[in-house]
Amino acid sequence: MENHLKTLRAARNWSQQDLGDRLEVSRQSVNAIETGKYDPSLPLAFRIAELFERPIEEIFVSPSSRSSKAI
């Protein structure tokens, strides 16, 4: 799933490891989510949203909204 995690993380000058430590997940998990190779569960998505103090839909791009824009 496309997302803005990398931009949000970079804005805070956090490394992937820093973000992983804050979310209590591994650096490789952060990398997999950032690169769209892994879609986080709803609880983890909420933890990410709460950490960045933003609604989930501002961080993760809904696949359905992307396809409707493409049409």
Add this chain to the structure above:
Amino acid sequence: MSRFNPAQRRYNRSALILSAVYAVLLVGSITYFRNIAPTGIAAYAAAILPALPIIGIFVAMGRYLVEEQDEYVRMLVVRQTLWASGFALSAATIWGFLESFELVDHIDAYYIAVLWFGGLGLGACINRLTLGSSASC
């Protein structure tokens, strides 16, 4: 900082201890059969003993999957174990039919477990090739 999380450390420790116990029990059972040649229940018990720590490693893997808090790493290990199971069961099925038609020699069934452990390595390689990462344990 350790590269292993607490669940991975517990699994690694369990697997190491159980492997050592397996080696001791295997040597013990072989020695027992060679020197005493047990019969009846004692023979069955001595023959099954080396299997128990191997079963313990399967249990440790199951416990690890329950305890792993990092959902992405857990998914990697689940994929690994699915590849291992598919690989071992497929190889056992093929060998079974080859053996039935007397095209190959008999192989002891416990080699399926050996194939399963080898399949974990295969699963890790496939994870790395398809997802770019594999679990550390």
